[in-house]
Amino acid sequence: MVKITYNLSKIREEIDKIDKEIVNLIKERIKLVSKVGEIKADTRERIYVPEREAEIFSTLGKNENLSIETIKPIFTEIISTCRAFEDILSVGILNSKNSLLALKEFLGSQVNYTFFSNLENLFFNWNKFDYILTPISNEMIDLFQNFSLTTVNILTIEKEHFFLLGKYENSNRENITSIFALKNNENRYYLEFISGHYSYPNFNISRIKNQNYIFLGTFPKI
Numbered sequence: 001m002v003k004i005t006y007n008l009s010k011i012r013e014e015i016d017k018i019d020k021e022i023v024n025l026i027k028e029r030i031k032l033v034s035k036v037g038e039i040k041a042d043t044r045e046r047i048y049v050p051e052r053e054a055e056i057f058s059t060l061g062k063n064e065n066l067s068i069e070t071i072k073p074i075f076t077e078i079i080s081t082c083r084a085f086e087d088i089l090s091v092g093i094l095n096s097k098n099s100l101l102a103l104k105e106f107l108g109s110q111v112n113y114t115f116f117s118n119l120e121n122l123f124f125n126w127n128k129f130d131y132i133l134t135p136i137s138n139e140m141i142d143l144f145q146n147f148s149l150t151t152v153n154i155l156t157i158e159k160e161h162f163f164l165l166g167k168y169e170n171s172n173r174e175n176i177t178s179i180f181a182l183k184n185n186e187n188r189y190y191l192e193f194i195s196g197h198y199s200y201p202n203f204n205i206s207r208i209k210n211q212n213y214i215f216l217g218t219f220p221k222i
């Protein structure tokens with residue numbers, strides 16, 4: 001019988017070497033992102049650019065062996081770490097497990113958050129934060145219409161849509177999708193996603209089945 005002996009400590013040495021290289025590359029990345037931060041401080045541009053992050057995930061996700069589902073959480077954290085050298089973003093969120101999960105999925109771990117126990121308080125305090133994060137509901141859309149906020153990103157956890165709302169519009173790029181809320185017969189809102197460019201308020205609303213619609217903003221499509 002052939003006995004396969006493989007040297008565990010040898011492999012671990014190789015792993016240590018690779019980890020060191022990864023850390024050195026992250027340090028290099030941090031230096032570059034810090035420079036971006038300096039430029040943005042001069043031009044007063046927004047720190048969080050979700051459409052740029054979506055572009056990064058999508059480019060890296062085209063890799064042959066690692067899917068976007070594998071790449072995205074790793075790079076969400078790498079970008080979060082780098083972004084913190086520009087500024088740590090502050091977000092108001094509802095006190096719920098899925099809101100916290102959504103926050104980490106949007107922005108990674110390097111973020112300051114404050115819990116609110118109800119939607120109304122969250123919205124009334126929006127200007128204390130860079131962003132607020134809220135699940136969709138009739139109440140949320142009613143509140144949304146009373147504040148000059150826009151949807152900067154959206155994601156779905158266990159069939160629930162979560163919105164990251166802020167004062168910035170995402171820039172009008174190819175991979176941007178517009179979101180509208182429409183009321184159905186039971187008076188509940190549902191969402192319409194329209195890919196490509198948008199030109200609100202000149203958007204051709206007859207395309208949306210002649211119903212009352214509420215423009216919620218745009219979000220980047222990966």
Ligand SMILES: O=C(O)C(=O)C[C@]1(C(=O)O)C=C[C@@H](O)C=C1
Nearest residue numbers: 033036047048049052079082083
């Ligand atoms: O490209 C930028 O605008 C950056 O600030 C850099 C960077 C990144 O780490 O790649 C960080 C934050 C932004 O949300 C997008 C990308």
